[in-house]
Amino acid sequence: MPNHRVSNLPYAFVALGVLCLLIGSYLGLFVAPPEHYMGDVQRIMYVHVPTAWNAMLAMTFAFAAAVMFLFTNDWKWDARMEAAIEVGVMLAFLLCCQGAIWAKPTWGVWWDWDPRLTTTAVLLFAFAGILALRRFVDDPVKRGTWSAVATVIAYADVPIVYYSVRWWNSLHQMQSSPATVSSAFHLPLRLNAFGVLFLMTGFIMLRARIASLRLAEEIAPPPADALGELA
Amino acid sequence: MPMDALAIDAEHLARRFGRRWALLDVSLQLRRGEVMMVAGRNGSGKTTLLRVLATAIRADGGRAVVGGFELARREEIRGISALLSHQSYLYESLTALENLDVVSRFCGAPAPSPAMVLERVGLSARADDPVSTFSAGMRKRLSFARVLLQQPSIAFLDEPYGQLDPEGFGLVDEVVAELRSRDASVLIATHQVERVGRFANRTITLEAGRAR
Amino acid sequence: MIAALRKELLLQWRTRAQAVAVFVFGATALLLFSFAIGPNAAALREYAAGFLWLALLLSSTLTLSESFHAEMENSALEGLLLIPASPRALYYGKAVANAIQLIVLGIALVPVMIVLYDAGTMRLPTLLLIIILGGAGLSAPGTLYAAMTSQIRAKQMLLPLLLFPLIVPVLLAAVKATSLAILGDPMEQGRAWLLLLVAFNGIYWSLCGLLFARVVED
Numbered sequence: 001m002p003n004h005r006v007s008n009l010p011y012a013f014v015a016l017g018v019l020c021l022l023i024g025s026y027l028g029l030f031v032a033p034p035e036h037y038m039g040d041v042q043r044i045m046y047v048h049v050p051t052a053w054n055a056m057l058a059m060t061f062a063f064a065a066a067v068m069f070l071f072t073n074d075w076k077w078d079a080r081m082e083a084a085i086e087v088g089v090m091l092a093f094l095l096c097c098q099g100a101i102w103a104k105p106t107w108g109v110w111w112d113w114d115p116r117l118t119t120t121a122v123l124l125f126a127f128a129g130i131l132a133l134r135r136f137v138d139d140p141v142k143r144g145t146w147s148a149v150a151t152v153i154a155y156a157d158v159p160i161v162y163y164s165v166r167w168w169n170s171l172h173q174m175q176s177s178p179a180t181v182s183s184a185f186h187l188p189l190r191l192n193a194f195g196v197l198f199l200m201t202g203f204i205m206l207r208a209r210i211a212s213l214r215l216a217e218e219i220a221p222p223p224a225d226a227l228g229e230l231a
Numbered sequence: 232m233p234m235d236a237l238a239i240d241a242e243h244l245a246r247r248f249g250r251r252w253a254l255l256d257v258s259l260q261l262r263r264g265e266v267m268m269v270a271g272r273n274g275s276g277k278t279t280l281l282r283v284l285a286t287a288i289r290a291d292g293g294r295a296v297v298g299g300f301e302l303a304r305r306e307e308i309r310g311i312s313a314l315l316s317h318q319s320y321l322y323e324s325l326t327a328l329e330n331l332d333v334v335s336r337f338c339g340a341p342a343p344s345p346a347m348v349l350e351r352v353g354l355s356a357r358a359d360d361p362v363s364t365f366s367a368g369m370r371k372r373l374s375f376a377r378v379l380l381q382q383p384s385i386a387f388l389d390e391p392y393g394q395l396d397p398e399g400f401g402l403v404d405e406v407v408a409e410l411r412s413r414d415a416s417v418l419i420a421t422h423q424v425e426r427v428g429r430f431a432n433r434t435i436t437l438e439a440g441r442a443r
Numbered sequence: 444m445i446a447a448l449r450k451e452l453l454l455q456w457r458t459r460a461q462a463v464a465v466f467v468f469g470a471t472a473l474l475l476f477s478f479a480i481g482p483n484a485a486a487l488r489e490y491a492a493g494f495l496w497l498a499l500l501l502s503s504t505l506t507l508s509e510s511f512h513a514e515m516e517n518s519a520l521e522g523l524l525l526i527p528a529s530p531r532a533l534y535y536g537k538a539v540a541n542a543i544q545l546i547v548l549g550i551a552l553v554p555v556m557i558v559l560y561d562a563g564t565m566r567l568p569t570l571l572l573i574i575i576l577g578g579a580g581l582s583a584p585g586t587l588y589a590a591m592t593s594q595i596r597a598k599q600m601l602l603p604l605l606l607f608p609l610i611v612p613v614l615l616a617a618v619k620a621t622s623l624a625i626l627g628d629p630m631e632q633g634r635a636w637l638l639l640l641v642a643f644n645g646i647y648w649s650l651c652g653l654l655f656a657r658v659v660e661d
Contacts, residue, residue, distance in 0.1 A: 070657065126608035133605060136597045138249055141289065142661070146591055149654045150605060153584060156650060157609055164612035164639055168619060221245075221292055287521060288661040305660075309527035320522025322450075322513055324457040336446035337528040361457075381526060 010205035017199030024191030048098045050193040054200050058088030066151035078144040083207035092124040115166040126154040140218045238263050238416035245292030253279040255440035268427045269420040271437035277420035281387040285314040313383035319370045323363040348376045367394040388419045447536025470555045472498040491562035492621035507585040511593035534655035538586040545578035566624045576640035577617035583647040616640045
C-alpha cells in the first residue's frame with residue numbers, strides 16, 4: 001500500500017492533545033475551586049468525563065469502520081477499525097480505573113456498580129475479546145470480516161447492556177458517578193475533552209498506519225515472477 | 232448455456248494461504264460437454280483450483296466465468312455445479328440414506344430419488360447404516376452419490392479414484408461418461424494420468440500454482 | 444429452512460447421549476454453586492435464580508461448540524453451502540435447534556434447583572416463558588460465534604470470551620425475572636424484564652441471521 005508522503009498530521013494531533021491536557025489539567029487540579037460536597041476527590045471528573053466521551057467516540061468510530069469494511073471490503077477500514085478498537089479498549093480500561101479510584105474514597109468500595117461504568121466494563125471485555133479473536137485468525141480476509149461482524153454485534157449491545165444494568169441497579173440505591181455532579185467550571189473540562197480527543201485521534205491514525213503496513217504485506221497481489229513462495 | 236459456449240473461462244487465477252501462493256497464475260478454458268484433466272504433483276494447486284472454480288473458496292487474483300456466471304455469483308454457480316472434494320461432506324451420525332435425504336431436500340428442483348442414487352453407486356445394502364461405520368472407499372462412493380443427486384452441468388471431481396477399488400474405478404468412468412452424454416462438463420484433478428488421459432479432451436498440468 | 448431444522452433435529456436426536464452429559468454437567472454446577480453459600484436455606488433460596496442461569500450459561504458453551512462439531516468433521520457445512528443452501532436458512536435451523544436444546548436443559552435443571560435450593564414456585568408458566576426467552580437469547584448470538592470459533596484453533600477459549608460479555612443483558616434479565624418468579628413479585632416488575640428479553644431476541648435473531656453468511660464463507 002504505497003504511502004508516498006508519510007503525513008505528520010497525527011503527530012500534530014498528539015502534540016496539540018498533550019498541550020490541551022496540560023493546560024486543562026492544571027486548571028482543573030489547581031485553579032478550579034473544590035466541589036461543594038465531595039471536595040478534591042471530585043476533581044477526577046476533569047479526566048473522567050473526557051475519557052468517557054472519547055471512549056464512546058472510539059467505539060462508535062470502530063463500529064462505523066466495521067460497517068464500512070463489511071460493505072466495501074476496503075482494507076483501510078479494517079486498519080482503522082483495529083486501531084479504534086485498541087484505543088477504545090485502552091480508554092475503557094482507564095475509565096474503569098478512574099471509576100475505582102473515585103469510588104474507594106467516596107463509597108468505601110472499589111466498584112460501585114454505576115450503570116455507565118458497568119456498561120463500560122462489559123464493553124471493555126467485549127472489545128478485548130475481539131482483539132483476542134483477531135490474534136487467532138491468520139487469513140486477513142476472515143480476520144477482517146469476523147472482527148467486523150463481532151464489532152457490529154458488540155456495539156448493538158451497548159444500549160441494551162446500559163438499560164439492563166440501569167434497571168438492575170435502580171432496584172437498589174441509585175449511585176452517582178462524578179460525572180453526574182455539576183460543576184461551575186466548564187473550561188478545564190472542555191479543554192481536557194478536546195485534549196483527549198486530539199490525543200486519541202493522533203493515536204488512532206498512527207495505529208491505523210501500523211495496521212495498514214502490516215496488511216500491505218499480507219494482501220499483496222501475486223508477484224510477477226515468484227516461484228510460488230514469497231521470499 | 233448456449234451451444235458451444237465456454238463452460239469455464241478462467242484467467243490468471245491466484246489464491247494464497249498465509250505466505251504461500253497455492254495458485255499463482257492459472258488460466259484455462261473448458262467447453263460444454265468436455266472433460267479436462269488437471270494433473271500435477273501433490274501440492275501443485277489442483278485442489279485449490281477446483282475449490283476456487285466451485286466457489287468453495289474465494290480467489291485472491293484473476294477472474295473466471297463459470298457456467299456463464301462471474302465467480303462473485305456464488306449461488307448461481309453452485310446451483311449448476313457440484314464438487315467432489317477430499318472432504319466427504321458427510322454427517323457421521325446419520326445413515327447413508329439420511330445423508331442423501333438432507334442433500335435432496337436442499338436441492339429443491341426435481342432430483343433423482345436418494346434410494347436410486349444409492350443403488351447406482353452400489354451402496355443399497357448399507358443404506359441404513361451410519362456413515363461412521365463406512366470404510367474410506369464407501370464414503371467416496373457416498374460422496375459420489377451426493378454429486379449425482381445435484382445433477383450438475385459442471386462437475387468438479389477432486390481425485391475421484393482415490394480410495395476406490397477396481398470396481399469403483401469402473402463406476403467413476405461410467406459416471407463421467409454419463410455426465411458427458413448429458414452435455415455436462417467435467418474437471419477432474421487426478422494422479423491417474425494414463426487412465427483419465429484416455430478419455431479427457433484436454434489436459435492441464437499444474438506446477439507450484441502455475442499451469443505449465 | 445425447514446430442511447435445515449429437520450437435519451438439526453435429526454442430528455441432535457442421534458447424539459442425544461451428549462444432552463444427558465450436558466445435563467449432568469449443569470446439575471453438578473448447581474451443586475457446586477451451593478457450596479459457595481453453604482447450608483443457609485434463606486440465602487440459597489435468594490440466589491437460586493442466579494445459580495440456575497449461571498449453570499445454564501456454562502452448559503451453553505458446551506452445547507453451542509458441540510453443535511458445530513458435526514459440521515466441521517467432514518466439512519459437511521461447506522457441502523451444504525455448495526448445493527447451494529442458503530446460509531441464512533442454515534443459521535436459523537441451527538440456532539432454533541440450539542435454542543430448543545438449551546430450553547430443554549433449562550427445564551430439566553429446574554427440579555434440581557427446586558430441590559437443592561428450596562426454590563419452588565407456583566409460577567411455572569412464567570418460569571417456562573423466561574427459560575424460553577433466555578435460552579433463545581443465548582442461542583442467537585451463541586450459534587453465530589460457535590460457527591466462527593469452530594473454524595479456528597483456540598475454539599474452547601474464544602467462544603466464552605466473545606459470548607459472555609455480549610449476553611450480559613440476557614443474564615441480568617433472566618436472573619431477575621426468575622428471582623421474582625421464585626421469591627415473589629409484588630410490584631409486577633417481572634414484565635419489564637421479559638420485555639427486555641423479547642427486545643434482545645428481536646434484535647439478535649435478525650442481526651445474526653444477516654451476518655451469518657459472512658462468517659461461514661471463505
